[in-house]
Amino acid sequence: MTPNVSQQLQFMTQSIKPMDLDAMEAAQLRLDSLTKPPGSLGKLEAIAKQAAGITGESLPDLSRKAVIVMAGDHGVCEEGISAFPAEVTPQMVLNFLGGGAAVNVLARHAGADVVCVDIGVNADLQHPELVSRKIRKGTANIAKGAAMSREEAVAAIRVGYDLVCELAAKGTRVFATGEMGIGNTTPSAAMLVALAGIPLEQAVGRGTGIDDARLRHKRGVIERALQVNAADPADPLDVLAKLGGLEIAGLVGVILGAAANRAVAVIDGFISSAAALVAGRLAPQALPYMMASHMSLEQGHAGMLEAVGLSPMIHMDMRLGEGTGAVLCFHLIDAAGKIMREMATFESAGVSQS
Numbered sequence: 001m002t003p004n005v006s007q008q009l010q011f012m013t014q015s016i017k018p019m020d021l022d023a024m025e026a027a028q029l030r031l032d033s034l035t036k037p038p039g040s041l042g043k044l045e046a047i048a049k050q051a052a053g054i055t056g057e058s059l060p061d062l063s064r065k066a067v068i069v070m071a072g073d074h075g076v077c078e079e080g081i082s083a084f085p086a087e088v089t090p091q092m093v094l095n096f097l098g099g100g101a102a103v104n105v106l107a108r109h110a111g112a113d114v115v116c117v118d119i120g121v122n123a124d125l126q127h128p129e130l131v132s133r134k135i136r137k138g139t140a141n142i143a144k145g146a147a148m149s150r151e152e153a154v155a156a157i158r159v160g161y162d163l164v165c166e167l168a169a170k171g172t173r174v175f176a177t178g179e180m181g182i183g184n185t186t187p188s189a190a191m192l193v194a195l196a197g198i199p200l201e202q203a204v205g206r207g208t209g210i211d212d213a214r215l216r217h218k219r220g221v222i223e224r225a226l227q228v229n230a231a232d233p234a235d236p237l238d239v240l241a242k243l244g245g246l247e248i249a250g251l252v253g254v255i256l257g258a259a260a261n262r263a264v265a266v267i268d269g270f271i272s273s274a275a276a277l278v279a280g281r282l283a284p285q286a287l288p289y290m291m292a293s294h295m296s297l298e299q300g301h302a303g304m305l306e307a308v309g310l311s312p313m314i315h316m317d318m319r320l321g322e323g324t325g326a327v328l329c330f331h332l333i334d335a336a337g338k339i340m341r342e343m344a345t346f347e348s349a350g351v352s353q354s
Contacts, residue, residue: 008154009237012161013283016259019053027052030059033345043313047291047336054289055173055262059340062264064171065112065330067103067323068163068254069096069178072120072246073138075147076225077183081218083208086138089182090123096180096322097127103178103322110330112176115167119159120181120246133159135246142187142225146242153241153249160253161260168261174333175258175265176293177272178323179247182208185298188274190222190243192300194231195277196307205270205299236281244274251275252282259289264333268326269296269319273304280308291333294318294325 027049032038039045052058071093077086095101096116099108107114117131122138135156139147148156164175185207192203204219229242240249252275258265267276267290280287292310295301297319305312313332318325346353 005150005154008158009282012157012253012256012260016256016283016285017262018285019288020056021053023056023058024049024053026058027340030340033347034339034343035346035349035351041339044332044336044339047333048340050288050291051264051333051336054264060173060337062174062333062337063111065110065174065176066167066172067107067112067114067176067178067327068160069103069114069116069180069323070119070160070247070250071117071180072250073122074181074183074187074245075139075141076143076186076221078141079143079221081186081214081221082183083210083214084182086122086182089180090121090125092180093118093121093125093130094127097129101322102320103324103327106324106327110327112327112330113172115163117159117163117250119156119250131163135159139245142190142229142243143221144228146229147187147244148241148246150237150241153237153244156246156249157253157256160250161257164254164257164263165261168257168263173263174330175254175263176323176326176330177251177254177265177268177275178326179251179271179321181245181247184245184247184271186218186222187243187245187248188271189300190225191239191274191277192304192307193222193226194239194243195233195236195281196303197233198300198303198307202303203300207298236278240278248275252279255279255290256283256286259283259286263289265290266326266329266333267292267310268323269294269321270298270301270304271321272323272326273301273308276308276310277304291329293329296325
């Protein structure tokens with residue numbers, strides 16, 4: 001590892017502090033004082049307590065929320081592993097910027113901002129709302145060699161990290177991980193096999209909805225990528241650089257940036273969870289800052305979440321990506337906060353506890 005790469009990673013991880021146990025204890029005392037049996041609101045209570053530990057406040061204001069949609073293309077698409085052509089990536093980026101995608105609808109409903117980032121789209125895009133941070137025009141074909149260099153991977157991580165720092169300075173305290181990149185279930189599955197040792201057949205799913213023949217082909221492409229690159233599972237940056245994607249690397253930075261700023265990182269589906277897996281391996285102290293939103297229908301997602309060590313809030317049979325599942329769970333985070341603030345205590349309501 002070159003000194004520059006090492007220094008960059010150290011910079012992004014060293015400021016992540018442990019959870020605030022005092023704030024968590026205060027939140028638990030508040031929860032136990034509310035007019036309900038202890039623990040009866042299940043995951044809502046867990047969310048409230050985790051949010052307290054993340055922010056260092058027993059009653060944090062989490063009203064400012066954003067979904068960061070990282071967009072990048074993948075050279076492995078030339079292998080025919082997706083039901084959609086690579087040209088869809090820039091087209092969908094413009095759809096996000098126009099407010100017409102599913103994540104835009106759900107974000108408006110949740111009162112959240114959508115921040116769309118061109119970190120590696122294989123096209124020249126211009127739009128007043130686009131955050132242009134292109135590292136390169138798409139990754140290389142992982143079936144033939146490394147997706148990118150280690151330096152490019154760290155530069156992409158830094159893009160996500162810096163963006164979160166900018167938004168956190170303006171008051172955003174909850175970040176959802178969104179992505180767009182045709183073919184990106186392929187690098188995500190390859191990373192899962194390499195990092196977690198999950199069998200190929202369990203890790204590789206249908207992505208955008210490919211048929212049986214293309215699924216077999218996709219597995220073969222990933223098998224080649226694993227053999228050609230021989231990524232070191234003990235080195236998560238090596239796995240990310242050789243098998244990953246620019247948007248995945250950007251989301252690693254989003255997660256690390258959220259943790260460094262004592263903000264909540266809400267993880268979306270399969271691709272976002274690949275970023276969470278790398279972030280957790282690079283900085284285990286970032287894991288408590290993550291909340292898994294949903295269980296995707298993508299085949300490898302259950303194994304991915306297990307490898308990260310996260311449990312999803314909901315099961316909605318979703319597999320769209322974009323950050324849609326994470327944004328949908330903004331409502332649950334809001335609900336947990338409202339319970340803490342608005343629910344009566346046994347004392348204020350005059351209700352007997354025993």
